[in-house]
Amino acid sequence: MIVTVTYNPAVDQTIQFDEQMAPDRVMRADSAQFDAGGKGINAAQLLTAMDCPCVATGLLGGFTGSFIRETLQEDGVETAFVDVDGTTRLNTTAIAAAEEYKLNQSGPTVGASVVDALLEQVRAQSPDRVLVGGSLPPGLSPDAIDRIAAGGDWETIVDTGGDVLRELDGQYGLCKPNRAELGDATGADVSTVEGCADAADTFRDRGFDRVLASLGADGAVLVGDAGRLYAEALDIDVVDTVGAGDALLSGVLSAWEAGADDETALRTGVAVSSQVVQRAGTAVPDLDDIETLRENVTVRQL
Template sequence: MLYTITFNPAVDLVMSTDHVTLGELNRVQRDEYVAGGKGINMSVLLKRLGHDNIATGFLGGFTGEFIRQQLLTEGVQPEFVEVDAITRINVKLKAAEETEINAKGPVIHQADIDQLFQYFDSKLTGEDVVFLAGNTAPGMTSDHYVKIAKLCKEKGARFVLDTNKDLLTACLAYQPFLIKPNIHELAEIFNVEIQSHQEVIYYARELQQRGGRNVIISLGGDGAFLLTEHGEIYQSSVPKGQVINSVGAGDSMVAGFTAKYIESQDYIASLRQGAACGSSTAFSIGIAQLDTVNQLVDEIKITKIGV
């Protein structure tokens, strides 16, 4: 089974208008509510790609119920721990300039955390894949990420990690199957300025030395590099299209890559699908749809890098 974990999900209230004047009444032209969170984005795309999966984490209140129902509508099985608080609402204001106002989220108590870990301890096998994406919720620390990573290693489950530098580096010792920092996060991890593709590859290899088995480094408009655990290096191109909303593009790349790898164990096909999924989401209002992914796959070129 595939499992996604979102510790601090949100309902994203997306409001669009031409301009905003602070201190005055502003009326929007369009608004919508979206189930948000990196793991939730991954769950939605995995299902659209034909992979059943279970979404986990913490939900509470009327907003938590909204997210649960949205997942059910997508065909994703929600198995969240119910917390005695209201899942946060984030405001995404799209005007001449985009503004995001993200809420802090409810405090997660140790009893809630224990319940989630007990769930995974009873469920995980060597046939499973666990996607841990996003940051901690209030009340949590990097130790909780490490505990998930350690449990996956003990159970033999593949562990896919997409999070900030501190949480990512804390888990490397447990050899995650896949990590995906972008070029800016890679530079931040090593406290350097990265100015060439050769330097990207050098520092990505350093992450492998620390424990990351497969490493994708996203480069924005320059595509992405994949360093495999077998020593190959590949670079993907970027298809033509208008970027509408980059939220969820990285999540889509990770989910798309892993879904294809589960099917084929083919790194080239997996990187091609991952790149197509990421671009498709960036070119869409929400998470990529299968038909648009299929349209873009043939536009992605994969080049093997000899270093």
């Protein structure tokens, strides 16, 4: 069973305008959408949809926190969140004509004691794996992730920014950077697939058993004891790349939970990601379609 930890979740608000935005004008939106957001939360939704046992935990506060909890429960995701003072952040994307504006809040300031409360929630689930995803709120350092990794007899997976990855000092089963995060965390040249695999190797020397790197249109690499596995991206019509990395990781984890080897897990991850990017907005995976796509994924050793 997998527990996801989201230290700094968000409600993602997407607002659409038919005309360009301009200062000192009242802009009236054509449409607005609200979604529960955060890497761990996104992963929990995907894992649950793929019938992989999962519990979502993290820090929630205020009316936005209530929205996230209720949304997950409506989606059938089991939850075990810790309530904090303040209000969970609201991140806004405004799309006006051909322009896109992103306005992200930093989240409520919390103290180190929330890590102890989260560890209690995680331990209560007796997980095989714990996924810590997303950014850290004000008041917490990367040590908050290291404490989760050292807090129990589980494999810890981390999906966070390159600046945090550089500071981690624990033992981890997997990290999942994208290409930019891989370069940021290592300083390596990641312009080629081989360069990305080389950069991933350096992570293994720093306490990560495996490294899963999402490379966009170039596919993905999984570096570990099974070698340097490379999966090419499928030739599909991409509609929306939001959530592609979360889908890749969720597919890999669901396959591992089912007992798959690394090659099969990578195929599954690319298949899930490929399905998600063919749809706009939040997409619930179709298990039959994933199986069809997985058969078309090519994996080779670098």
